[in-house]
Amino acid sequence: MATSLQPDKGAAVIDAPSGAPRAPKHRDPSGWRSRLYRIDLKATPYVYVAPFFLVFAAFGLFPLLYTGWLSLQKVELGGEAEWRGLGNYTRLAESDFFWNALANTFTIGVISTVPQLLMALGLAHLLNYRIRGRGFYRVAILAPYATSIAAAALVFAQLFNTDYGMINQLLGYVGIDPVNWETEKWPAQIAISTIVTWRWTGYNALIYLAAMQAVPNDLYEAAALDGASRFRQFISITIPSIKPTILFTIVVSTIGATQLFGEPLIFGGSLGIGGGSGNQYQTLSLLMYEKGWVTGALGQASAIAWVMLLLLLAIGLVQRLLSRSNAQKKNGAARS
Amino acid sequence: MTYALLVFAAVVSLFPLYWNLVAASHTGERVVQAPSPLLPGRELFNNLSIAWNQVDMGEALINTTIVAGAVATSTVLFATLAGFAFAKLRFKGRNVLLAVVVATMTVPPQLSVIPLYQLITEFGWVNQLQSVILPSLVAAFGVFFMRQYLLEALPVELIEAARMDGAHSLRIIWHVVFPIARPAMAVLGMLIFVQAWNDFFWPFIALTPDGAPTLQVALAGLGSGNHTVNHAIVLTGAFIATVPLLLVFALLGKHIVGGITSGAVKS
Numbered sequence: 062m063a064t065s066l067q068p069d070k071g072a073a074v075i076d077a078p079s080g081a082p083r084a085p086k087h088r089d090p091s092g093w094r095s096r097l098y099r100i101d102l103k104a105t106p107y108v109y110v111a112p113f114f115l116v117f118a119a120f121g122l123f124p125l126l127y128t129g130w131l132s133l134q135k136v137e138l139g140g141e142a143e144w145r146g147l148g149n150y151t152r153l154a155e156s157d158f159f160w161n162a163l164a165n166t167f168t169i170g171v172i173s174t175v176p177q178l179l180m181a182l183g184l185a186h187l188l189n190y191r192i193r194g195r196g197f198y199r200v201a202i203l204a205p206y207a208t209s210i211a212a213a214a215l216v217f218a219q220l221f222n223t224d225y226g227m228i229n230q231l232l233g234y235v236g237i238d239p240v241n242w243e244t245e246k247w248p249a250q251i252a253i254s255t256i257v258t259w260r261w262t263g264y265n266a267l268i269y270l271a272a273m274q275a276v277p278n279d280l281y282e283a284a285a286l287d288g289a290s291r292f293r294q295f296i297s298i299t300i301p302s303i304k305p306t307i308l309f310t311i312v313v314s315t316i317g318a319t320q321l322f323g324e325p326l327i328f329g330g331s332l333g334i335g336g337g338s339g340n341q342y343q344t345l346s347l348l349m350y351e352k353g354w355v356t357g358a359l360g361q362a363s364a365i366a367w368v369m370l371l372l373l374l375a376i377g378l379v380q381r382l383l384s385r386s387n388a389q390k391k392n393g394a395a396r397s
Numbered sequence: 398m399t400y401a402l403l404v405f406a407a408v409v410s411l412f413p414l415y416w417n418l419v420a421a422s423h424t425g426e427r428v429v430q431a432p433s434p435l436l437p438g439r440e441l442f443n444n445l446s447i448a449w450n451q452v453d454m455g456e457a458l459i460n461t462t463i464v465a466g467a468v469a470t471s472t473v474l475f476a477t478l479a480g481f482a483f484a485k486l487r488f489k490g491r492n493v494l495l496a497v498v499v500a501t502m503t504v505p506p507q508l509s510v511i512p513l514y515q516l517i518t519e520f521g522w523v524n525q526l527q528s529v530i531l532p533s534l535v536a537a538f539g540v541f542f543m544r545q546y547l548l549e550a551l552p553v554e555l556i557e558a559a560r561m562d563g564a565h566s567l568r569i570i571w572h573v574v575f576p577i578a579r580p581a582m583a584v585l586g587m588l589i590f591v592q593a594w595n596d597f598f599w600p601f602i603a604l605t606p607d608g609a610p611t612l613q614v615a616l617a618g619l620g621s622g623n624h625t626v627n628h629a630i631v632l633t634g635a636f637i638a639t640v641p642l643l644l645v646f647a648l649l650g651k652h653i654v655g656g657i658t659s660g661a662v663k664s
Contacts (some may be wrong), residue, residue, distance in 0.1 A: 105566040106488035109478035111536045114494070116475075117501055120532035124509030124516075130531070131511060184406055187399050200650035201407040203657070204414060207642040209595035211616035212635035216413045219628060221418065225431040227416070263410055264657065271658030312503075318429070320505045323597040327617055346507055346598070354602070359511055366507045373503060 101221075125370075134362035138354070149364035159365070161340055162348040165250065169325075169344065170318030173254035178310055181262050185269035186295055199270075202263030213256050214327035221252040221328075243329075246341040253342055256324045265310050272306035273299055309382060315376055319369055322346035345369055414639065421445075421636040425627035444633040448619075451630060452606060454637050457615040463637075464526055464600075464611055465593040468533045473586045476537035480543025481574050485551055495544070501537045506598055514602055524608030529600050533593060539585055546581035547574070584656030587649060594642055612638040 131148050134142040153159040186201060188195055205213065220227050221242040231241040242252045276299060284294045300307070321344045326333040329342070334351050336343020343351075345365055353362030420428045422441035426436055448454055482488070483495050513532065522528040551574065553624075559569050575582075597613045604610045606618025612634075619634045646653065 081538065101566050103488070106486040106491070107480040109482035109486075110494060110540075112475040113479050113498065113537070113540055116532070116534045117497075119536075120502060121501060124512035125504060127512040128508055131592055185404075187403055187406075190399055192399060192403070196651060196654075198403050198407055199654045200646065202410045203650065203654055204643065204646060205410050207591055207595075207646045208414065208639050209613050209616070209642075210597045211613040212417070212639045214415070215616065215631055215635045216417045218419075219428070220413065220416070221634065222429070225429050225433065227433045230431055230433065259410070259413065263406075267654060267657050315501055316505065317500075320507060320598070323601070323613075323617075326601075339410065349507060350602075353511060353514075359515075361435055366505075369505055370508055373505065377503065 070209055071280045072367075128363045128366050132367050134363075136358075136360045138357040138359060142360075145360060148369075149361050152361065152367065153364055158340065158343070158348060162336070162343050162345045164347075165321060165336065165340075165342055166321065166344045169250050169254055169257075169321060170315065170341065172251060173257035174311070174314045174318050174394040176254075177258040178261050178265055178307070178314060179256070181265035181269055181310070182300075182307075184262065184266035185273055186299065188266065188270050189273045189299075199267060202266055203264070205260045208260065210256075210260070210323035211239075211327055213260055214324050216257070217252065217256045218328050218330065219254075244338055244341070246339075249328075249337055249342045253321075253325050253328055256317075256328065257321070261314070265314070268310060269303060269306060272303040308380065312377070312380060316373060319331045319373055320346055322350070326350075414643065417632055417636050417639065418535070420629060421633040423629055424579050425629040428632065440629065441633075444629050445637070447627075448630045448633040448637065452615045452634065454612070454615065454617055454634060457610050457612045458637065458641075460526060460609055461594055461611040461613075464529050465590045467530045468593040469586045469590040471534045472536050472539045472589045473582050476539030476543045476585060477574065477578050477582055478570065479535070479540040480545075481547055481551070481570070481578070483540065483544040484547040485553060485556060498537045498540050499512075502541075510599060510602055513599070517603060521661045522603075524604055526604075526609060528603040529611070531595075532599065533596075536589065539589060542588075543578065543581060547578060550581070551577050581656075584652060587653050588656055591645075591653075592643060 089141055131142070133144065133146055135145045135148070136142040149379070188198060192198075221229075223239055223241050223243055224230060228242070232238075232240065242248045280298050280302070281294055284298055287369045289297065325342045325344055325347055329335070329337050332338055334347060334355060336347045345368070349362045349365040349369075352358045352365060416433075416435075417538075419434055419437050421444055423434050423438035424440050427438065481499075483491065483498075509532075513528075517523055517525075517528040555573055555577075556569055559573050564572070595613065596611075597617075600611050600614050601617060604614045606615055610618065616631075616634050616638055619631045
């Protein structure tokens with residue numbers, strides 16, 4: 062494990078002092094202390110990063126691979142494994158429950174992520190103005206982030222109750238008939254998305270805000286001189302400037318949406334694990350839990366988990382391709 | 398206009414929390430009546446004592462504090478060490494290892510729960526808090542967060558000077574790295590504490606409401622009883638689970654806001 066001698070191109074780093082090792086004063090430089098010192102210098106980086114990698118290997122990587130292996134087996138809770146090859150995956154492909162859960166995960170993901178990020182952008186834009194009491198607004202919009210999934214889902218389940226919930230009461234005041242938030246597919250998915258959106262909008266707004274504050278002020282001043290409206294400035298300066306941050310939040314929210322579990326589970330009460338009376342909001346995670354811990358089919362549950370991973374990899378690939386083609390477009394524009 | 402929209406956003410953010418308190422202070426019958434109560438009632442203490450006993454919220458509260466405290470402490474410690482190494486030390490494979498750290502952030506927990514569940518069953522750890530603590534001892538996000546901070550906050554000259562004076566690594570960590578990293582460590586500690594306090598998926602699998610649940614697992618149990626559910630009691634439980642974090646927020650909200658805006662962005 063020799064340390065490399067080339068200077069690092071990145072940030073400044075520490076290396077062994079050049080020339081003879083500088084041992085503590087009054088000590089023989091070639092003695093055991095100096096050797097110890099050198100070992101200390103070379104080995105400690107690995108000691109510092111070791112805990113992360115040990116924990117990851119034991120509780121992340123090994124289970125990940127083991128889940129992949131399990132997904133090729135027929136295995137029950139507490140039972141022996143039996144080779145099945147891709148059988149679990151072909152079964153999933155033939156299962157209506159799987160396609161239903163996949164579609165639900167997608168639709169709930171879209172109707173929670175898109176409004177959430179758009180509203181967060183708008184909020185960040187507002188908070189970026191010089192306003193009084195902005196400290197208060199920042200803490201206030203972040204408060205939902207401190208609320209647990211379970212508590213939020215329980216409160217919203219009451220607010221969305223079909224018979225006595227406050228949402229239907231409010232709709233009643235403007236002359237809209239009570240909506241069946243629990244049993245009808247789209248209302249139920251909207252209700253669940255509302256919980257997600259409520260919890261995460263403020264968090265994303267603060268991330269955008271931080272990025273917006275790094276945008277140089279001259280850009281806005283120049284635009285104002287050219288007579289650009291504030292909205293125009295927002296579209297033409299702010300959004301392009303914080304694009305990397307927007308991409309980052311899209312990726313993070315997509316990962317979160319793919320894993321959606323607690324909100325539908327608790328929103329549904331005793332029907333939560335099935336994702337409602339007609340599985341109208343059963344997500345992939347819920348289906349995986351049902352297969353693994355209610356039915357006891359761990360092999361199939363593992364296959365669902367791996368489908369989720371493949372989905373995320375596909376999304377990551379698409380995102381990378383998109384950002385690359387965007388960069389090419391920019392280059393092209395610069396050249397022409 | 399700006400103010401109107403911001404006030405609206407603040408109201409929408411805070412109202413469900415306020416209504417949670419209102420519902421927790423009425424009887425179960427009143428909560429399920431339209432029009433819904435909008436002002437606090439008089440049943441809060443009565444509801445608290447019922448909820449407290451029904452699922453042993455006291456034990457859940459202690460369990461959650463232990464889990465979140467242990468996870469936050471160890472994450473901050475290990476993440477600072479690893480973040481320091483990635484930011485300021487040179488070693489073979491540094492860039493590759495850092496890439497691995499970042500990549501692990503995208504792996505969903507669903508991928509590991511089945512083997513983990515088999516593992517804790519094997520060890521007899523179902524309903525034991527260590528089954529929730531151990532997998533969370535250190536988080537990739539924390540390592541990355543500390544690296545970003547130390548990259549700028551820690552001058553290399555300081556470490557070099559300490560080395561010239563003959564300080565060994567532990568001394569440098571203790572006397573140079575930790576004091577400089579302290580603000581970031583505090584923020585990371587709060588973020589991880591909030592996250593661990595609210596964690597649901599794995600605790601829901603590893604702990605049962607009748608065993609040694611965390612608050613979130615206890616709440617899930619309260620909300621999905623097969624017999625008639627008293628919604629005031631359920632929401633009182635939700636209130637108990639939320640209040641400690643809201644207090645933390647009221648006291649340290651500014652710093653948490655600062656932490657989110659400083660650390661999460663630079664990707």
